[in-house]
Amino acid sequence: MPPVHLNPQDDEKRLLWRLRTHGAQPRSDLARALGLSNSALTKLTRNLLALNLIEEVEPDEPQGRGRPTVPLRISPGGGYAVGVTVHTGVLEIALVDYAGGTIALTSEKIDPPEPHDFARMVDRRIHELAVEHRLLGTRLLGVGLSAPGPALSRDGNRWSIVANLPGWRGAPLRDILTQTLHQPVWIENDATAAALAEYYLGGLIDHCSTAIIITLGYGIGAGIIHDGRLLRGEVGSAGEIGMFYPGDAPRPSPVDLLATLAQAGCPLTSIADFETQTRGFEPVIEQWLDRAAQQLKLAVNSALAWFDPGAIRLTSPLPRAVVQQLADRLNDGLLIWGDHRADCEVATFAVDVSKLRGASSVLGAALLPIHASTAMG
Incomplete structure (x- = not known):
């Protein structure tokens, strides 16, 4: 089409x-x-x-x-858009209608693909999902990709993608996807895409103008949204809080948690198998959560000081119960909320956890073409 x-x-x-x-x-x-x-x-x-x-x-x-x-x-019938993202050993694809309703949300195990193979894989899966959901002939608004890493160019074509994805870093990703998919392509950092999903689909649009979404994915990043606008920065790297945590040292990310579990003898290789393969390793997870909360303290307190947000939310492909334990630790005396909050109209809130079941990044990627057609500025 x-x-x-x-x-x-x-x-x-x-x-x-x-x-x-x-x-x-x-x-x-x-x-x-x-x-x-x-x-x-x-x-x-x-x-x-x-x-x-x-x-x-x-x-x-x-x-x-x-x-x-x-x-x-x-109108939901205004068309649909596609979002794609890659986690550790997992490909996620989402289809959303023009009103933001979820048509399909799929997840499958894959070996880390190089960019051209990834584009062909996505092209095949989009066609299969369009057939399955009777969308052939329906207006396809475009494809969004949530990228695990910061931008390297102002046009958003090249990205500093994590080393786990071979051949991705610095590759002209938008060109590769556009040439294969023959559709308009939007690319955003995975945390920025997650912020869009939490704003539209996670309820933030109803009760706050400024929100910070901290995404624990391949690494760690933050998405910032204010009055319906994504704060992207000069080249699209705003919220790249992973800079606080050198990649050659322990950091509060799912990849680091997987490495910590592997050192303890856990056979886990993919987040998709987390709940079944980590049984018996609960003490290891608890210790990692204690350390991750302490590491996140600076980043979250900085967000409070710089942006005075109406919400701070954690999202991750990790099981929601694990992410909730991390939020609980952050809320248990680690954060400096500021005395002024007690005297202002906006009550102090707690860091909360996404209810989108770890799908914020891919749903946000799918919303990128829709957001581009309606957002002001």
């Missing part, structure tokens, strides 16, 4: 963003919020309805005489 580029005009993007962040709304409320006349709004909505990017919501109950108020909302 040929690529489809969505390029909404500014007023269309403002309308789409309003619906995406505030939910279904009547036309009159939209016109008032956007500062548009009723006729201008009618013209905007007519075009977006024709593109199936928005849809009318039928009222649940009769509203008496006259024409009922019919709210508008983002």
Whole structure:
């Protein structure tokens, strides 16, 4: 299927963003919020309805005489997008519809692929999933990749990918994927992609304007989102807190935990088998969590001081129970919340754990094409 580029005009993007962040709304409320006349709004909505990017919501109950108020909302039928990421021995692929609903979320064991093999593998799996979910002929908005490492170029084509993936570091990843997939491709650091998923799908959009998402994946990184905008930095490396932890030393990452378990005699080779193969090694995990919490203390306290976030959340492909134990340790007296929090309108919160079951990075990757079509700025 040929690529489809969505390029909404500014007023269309403002309308789409309003619906995406505030939910279904009547036309009159939209016109008032956007500062548009009723006729201008009618013209905007007519075009977006024709593109199936928005849809009318039928009222649940009769509203008496006259024409009922019919709210508008983002339409799931506006298309779908694909997200891909690679963890230790695992390939994850997600499909989401235009409204952000999850169509498919798959995970499979793989040997670490080189970039061209990876692109061919992803191309095959996208076609298989499109057939399985009856998406052939549906608008495909693009493909997002969450990359385990910081960017090396302003255009986001080359990345400092972890050494576990052979041939990836410095390779023109966007070029390779675009030439194989024949689709628009977005690439973001895995922590930044996770922040997008937690904002849209993890509930943060409803209760805070600034959030920090700390991702424990191949390494450790942070995604920062403020007023619906991803804070990327000069070349896309904002939140690269892995710099605090040299790669040749123990660090608070799942790869380090796997290495720690291996030294203790645990046969675990993939995060996918964590719960079954770590039985009997609970004391090793506990010791690692104690050390990881102490290591994370500086990074989290720095985030509190620099950004005054409304939420700090941990996400990881590790089992949620393990990540929750890490959050509990951070909240147990390690963090400096600041006395001003006690006197301000925003109550002190606790570091919490993602409820997206370790899928934040891949879901965020899938949301990248959708976010690009609606986010302002």
